[in-house]
Amino acid sequence: xxxxxxxxxxxxxxxxxxxxxxxxxxxxxxxxxxxxxxxxxxxxxxxxxxxxxxxxxxxxxxxxxxxxxxxxxxxxxxxxxxxxxxxxxxxxxxxxxxxxxxxxxxxxxxxxxxxxxxxxxx
Numbered sequence: 001x002x003x004x005x006x007x008x009x010x011x012x013x014x015x016x017x018x019x020x021x022x023x024x025x026x027x028x029x030x031x032x033x034x035x036x037x038x039x040x041x042x043x044x045x046x047x048x049x050x051x052x053x054x055x056x057x058x059x060x061x062x063x064x065x066x067x068x069x070x071x072x073x074x075x076x077x078x079x080x081x082x083x084x085x086x087x088x089x090x091x092x093x094x095x096x097x098x099x100x101x102x103x104x105x106x107x108x109x110x111x112x113x114x115x116x117x118x119x120x121x122x
Contacts, residue, residue, distance in 0.1 A: 034091065034110075040069035042096040042104070050104065051091040054084045065092060065104070072096070074104045079120040083109055 037048040052067035060081040065074050074092055076083055084090060093108035109117040 036091070038069040039065070039067050039072050042072070044098045045095050047093065047095055047107075049091055049093050052089070054086055054088045054090065057084075057086055065090070072102065072104045074106050076106050076109070076119055077122045079122060080106075080117075083117060088112070 034049045036051045039050055039052070042048055042050065050065060050067065050072070052065045052071075054063050055066045055071065056064040058064060058073060061076045061078050063074050063076075063084055064071050074094070089112045091110040092104065092106050093110075094104050094106040097103045097105055107119050107121075109119065111117070
């Protein structure tokens with residue numbers, strides 16, 4: 001009886017582990033699958049990825065990103081502060097907002113080492 005219970009528990013643990021690995025594998029996009037849009041070609045309100053270097057920290061939740069075509073102010077939101085440093089090379093997912101001041105509202109930051117930071121919405 002105890003052997004059958006041990007096998008059942010081991011099978012449940014194994015299946016849980018497999019489920020977690022599968023779900024994590026499908027929930028994160030691989031950086032090689034990402035289509036990068038250059039800053040000068042961003043379209044308003046379209047979900048896009050941009051890639052470049054952080055050239056200036058504007059505030060605890062804002063920084064300026066530059067690529068070969070230009071630069072843009074990136075807003076991470078007041079719940080996501082101090083995530084990058086000047087000189088960091090990052091890929092940022094978000095949308096261009098053409099308001100009075102053009103901003104790129106970020107939803108995700110991918111560091112050079114592949115670490116994905118999902119941003120909390122305001």
